Amino acid sequence: MKIVLEAVSKSYGATPAVRSLDLGVESGELFTLIGPSGCGKTTTLRMVAGLIEPSAGRIRFGEQLVADPVAGVTVPTERRNLGMVFQSYALWPHLSVRRNCSLGLEVRRLPAGQARARADEALAMVGLAGMAERYPHQLSGGQQQRVALARAIALRPQVLLFDEPLSNLDAALHEQMCAEIRSVQRRLGITTVYVTHNQAEAMMVSDRIGVMRDGRLLQVGTPEEVYVHPRDEFVAAFFGKANVLRGEAAGGKLRIAQRTLAVSAPLAPGVAALLIRPEAVAFAQSGENLFEGNILHASFLGGHVEYEVRIEVLDTTLRVQTLSSEPLRSGRASLRLPPERLVPLGRAD
C-alpha cells in the first residue's frame, strides 16, 4: 500500500518543523528519512503514525485519507493499522515478551490461542523463539530490539515505522540488526518508513532515501544515486567523505587559480563546485587532470589507507583513499582526478 504526503507542514507556534513536504512511499518499499537532528524527520514519521497532527497538508494510506486538518479528517493512531519500532524500544516492562507481542492482538478480539500463536510466530521470525516467557529487563539490548521488531510485525500491519531503532546498539550488533530488519521487511513486503541520522545504516536498509534539512526534503533517490550524484554539498558531505573543488566554469572546464580541470559532465557557465570522492582520486603518473602535491598525513584504516594531500596549485587539500594492499606512500606525489568522476554540485541552500 502506498503512503502519500501532500504539502504536509507542521509548525510549533511560529517555528516551522516541517515545511510543505511532498513524498510518495511506494507499496512494499523501505523508504528512509535521513538528516541531522532537528531536520524534521522524526516529526514527519510521527505525523504518518498519527502521534502528531499536521498543521496543513494531507496524508493518505492508499486511497484512504488519514490526515487532513483542513477537511477535519483524523484517523487516530490506533486505527491506522501500524507497526512501529521506537528508539527506546518502548517494551512494556510489566508484560512478558509474548504478551508484549500479543497485547495488540488481544484488544482486536483475536482468540487467545491465535494471538499467542501469532506472537510466537513473530518471535520465531526474529530468532527469539525460546524467549517468550521472559520479561524485557531479562534480555540484552539486541534481544530487546528484536522483541520490538517482533511486536511491530505480529500485528501484520499495513505500514511499518522505525524511529532511529538502532541508535542504542554497539557497532557489531548494529550491522547485524540492519541486515535483519532488511530481510524481515523484504519477506513481509510491508510499506515501511525508516528514520535515522546514520548514513551507513540508511544505505544498508533502504530502497530509497530522502535527505531532509530544516524541514525540507532536499533529495530523494536510491542509496547509489544520493552517494554518486548528490544534489548539493550538504548531501555530498552527509554521505561519506567528500572533496569539493570550487572554481569558474567555462567551455565545459573548471578553472581554479591558474589551472583548468577537464570535466565529463555538462557544466553550466559561472561559479561552480565539483565533488570528487576520496576513492575516485588516484595516485598516477600520467593522464588527464594530473596534479603534484605533498602528502601531509596518512591514516591506516584497516582495509584502506587515507591520505591528506596538499595541492598548492589548486589551493586545496584533498583526501585520497587507496587499498591498504598498496605500498604506503609519503613525501611528494602525483594525483589524477578522472574527469568522469568529477560531479557538478548544486548550490546548498
Place this chain on the structure above:
Amino acid sequence: MARHVRPLTPRGTAGAGGLRAALGRQGWFAPAALVLGGGFLFLSLYPYARLVLASLRDGGAFTLAHYLNVARHDYLLSTPLLHSLVVSAATAVLSTALGTLLAWLAVRTDLAGRHAMTAFVAIPHIVPSFQLASSWIVLFGDAGIVKSVTGLTPFPAYGVAPLVAVQTIHLTVFSYLNVAGALGSLDPSLEEAARAGGLNARQVLRRVTFPLMLPSILSGMLLAFAYSMAEFGAPILLAAPAGFGTLTTQIYELSTAPPLQFGEAAVLSLLLGVLALAVMAINLRLLARGSFVTVSGKSSSGEITRLRGLRAPLAALAWIWLTATALAPLAALVLISLLGSWGRGFGPGNLTLAHYSTMLASHTLTNALWNSLALALGAAALAAATGFIAAYGAVRLKTAWGAWLDRMSFVNFATPGLVVGIAFVLAFSGPPVNLFGTYWILLFGYFVRFAGLAVRGVSANLRQLSSELEEAGLVCGLGRSRVLARITLPLLRESLAAGFLLVFVNAIKEVSMTSLVASQGTETLAYEAFLRYSDGDYTVGSAYSVLMVTIALVGSLIIARRSRLASGELSS
C-alpha cells in the same frame, strides 16, 4: 499482506495528535479528572478563602480589628512567634548537625552496623511527635520511669529544652536522608580528581565533599525548620504546661478555649501558613538551582574513611543514641500501657492488661479503631486516584489544571495541619456547607492535607516513564482508555501503592488537624490517645497509642520493603 486489516474509520475531530487527542475523545478519564480534580481544588481553596475572610470580618462587617488586636498584644503575636522561631531554629540546627554526621558515618565510614542506621533514624519520625513527647514525660517526669528506677532526674520533664530535644529526635531523618542520598550518588571521580590533585583525605572532605553537600544539608535544615514551626502535639504536651506558648499552641487555645477568638486565630494561622510556605518555597528554589550531585551510574560510592582508633568509641556513641531514640520511646509506651495506674511505681504488682481488656470491651476503642482505619483508607484511596489524575494532567497532558492540582497539593501538604484544621472548621461548620460532626470533614481533611504525598510520587514515576511506552500502545491499536488501563496504570502501580500507604500512615497518625475537626463519635485512635495525654491520663492513652503506632510502623515497613523491591528491580 493486509490479512488482518481493520477498516480505517476517520473521525471528524482535528485536535492535537497522539495521547492528548486519544484522551480527549472519550473514556473515563475526563469525568474522573473533573470530579476528583475539581473536588480537590474546591476542598483546598474554599477553606483558605474562608480563613482569609474570617481574619477580616467581625460579625458581618469587614474590619482590621483582628490584625490590630494581634499586633497590639505581645501574648498573641510577638511572644509565641519568637518562641516558635527560637525552638524551630534550635531544632533545625541540632537535627541538621546530627543528621549530617550520622549520614556521613553511615555512608562513608567503616562504622560497625552502618547499614542498619537508616531504620533507626526513621523510627522516631514514624512515631508521631505527640507520642515522643508523652514518652519523654513518662520517662523523665516526677513519677517517671527514670526517677523511680534510679532516683535521678537527668532532664527536666517540661519546658523548652525537652521540646527541642523531642523535635530534634523526630526530625533528624530529613537531614540524614538528604545527605546520605547525596553522598551516595555523588560522582566519585570528583573526589578522586581532588586526591589526584594532591589533597589529602581531610582536605578533600573539607574542600570538595562538604561544599558539594551544602545544598542537601541546607535543604534538610529548611525542612526541619518548617516541620518544627508546624508542630503542635509536642509543644502542647511539653512546653505549654511550663507556660511556654508557641504559635500553634496559641492558635489552638484561641480556637478551642473560651472565649473563642476565631478572628485572631485566623490571623495567626495565616501568618504561620505563610511562614511555612515561604520556607518550603525557599527549599524548592534551593533544590532547583542545581545540586551538584549527579548520578554517574557507577556503583562505586566514593572513598570509605577508616575511623581507626575512633571506630569503637564513635560506634558506641552512635548506637547508644540511635537505640535510645528509636527504642526507648516505644519501650516506655508499651510499659506505661501495662501499668495499673500512673504514679504507683513500676513493680510487678502494678502491671496489668486491664487497660487493653477494658479498651477492647469498650465501644470507644472499636469506634476509634474503625474510624481511623476507614478514614485513612478512604483518604488514601482518594489521594492515590487524585495523584494519578494530577500527575497525568501535569506531566503527560501538560495541562494548566494538572499543574494547578500539582501545586495545590504541595501547598496543602506544606501548610501546617492546625492551619488546615482551622480553615476546615471555618468553612464547613455552618451554612452553606455544614459537615461538622460528620466523617466527611475528617475524610476530606486528610485527603486535602496529604494528597501531595501521592501526587509527588506518582509525578516523579510518570516523569521517568517514556511516553513512547504509551504511544506504542496506541500504535498497537489499544487506544484511549485501554492504554491507561493496560499500560499506564500497571506501570505506575508501585508509586500509586507507595502514595496510598504514605497517605494512610500519615492519616492514622494525624492529630493537629483532627483535634480541631473531630467531634463526639468521630474520634480516631490518635486523637483519643492525644486527648488522654492532654488530661494526664498516660496509661489509657498509651493503650490507644500502642495500636496506632503499631499500624503506623507496619504501614511504614511495607512502604520501605516495597520501595527497596522497586529499586532492586530497576538495578537488576
